[in-house]
């Protein structure tokens with residue numbers, strides 16, 4: 001793979017839009033290809049139990065443990081909004097070229113894509129985590145102007161993790177589902193992201209202090 005090869009990939013699995021748009025739980029899947037994690041229900045339930053335990057620690061929700069058990073089918077409490085994998089973790093940096101060198105030379109990651117996105121006010125680079133982008137990417141974000149969101153982030157926090165981005169099958173459906181659940185999406189309709197993907201963000205104040213990006217690959 002060479003620079004320019006980045007595509008927000010992952011095996012994108014179709015999930016019915018009708019089911020994603022509402023608040024209905026979508027734990028049951030219709031075919032093997034649709035299985036979100038390809039694991040047996042019991043295994044999934046165990047994973048969800050651990051996830052809920054972490055959520056309880058993070059967000060102080062004391063009822064999370066009481067409501068779930070690895071013996072219960074996942075369908076009772078898993079809500080699928082079409083998230084399929086971590087697309088990238090975005091890190092704010094002051095100097096893009098220096099940061100690319102650092103990650104390539106220190107961690108052995110490979111830069112697979114660079115781009116300027118004037119609407120977002122960034123120069124960015126995608127570095128594959130592992131031999132292909134299937135393992136997700138590290139995204140380095142440098143400000144184009146002093147007014148850019150990344151410049152503001154750097155002024156306030158210094159360099160560091162600015163966002164976590166998830167690949168979704170259908171961004172309109174995912175945004176609709178999150179709005180129904182009371183979260184604020186930053187844009188009324190998705191905008192253009194890396195490599196012509198469609199993107200939107202959940203406000204960090206509605207997501208435990210994390211700026212969450214949703215990415216639907218081109």
Ligand SMILES: C[C@@H](C(=O)O)C(=O)SCCNC(=O)CCNC(=O)[C@H](O)C(C)(C)COP(=O)(O)OP(=O)(O)OC[C@H]1O[C@@H](n2cnc3c(N)ncnc32)[C@H](O)[C@@H]1OP(=O)(O)O
Pocket residue numbers: 090117120122124139141149150152153162163165186192193194197199201203204205209210211213
């Ligand atoms: C290329 C594209 C792609 O991947 O395809 C990209 O990602 S471009 C990447 C660059 N573009 C973006 O990030 C676009 C989406 N981001 C934004 O629009 C902005 O950064 C906001 C998330 C709305 C925050 O804007 P701003 O800092 O001006 O708002 P604000 O001053 O009112 O801050 C509100 C509160 O949110 C917190 N806050 C701000 N940015 C945060 C972040 N990245 N992570 C966690 N918390 C954050 C502030 O500390 C503050 O908390 P306190 O009130 O407690 O002090």
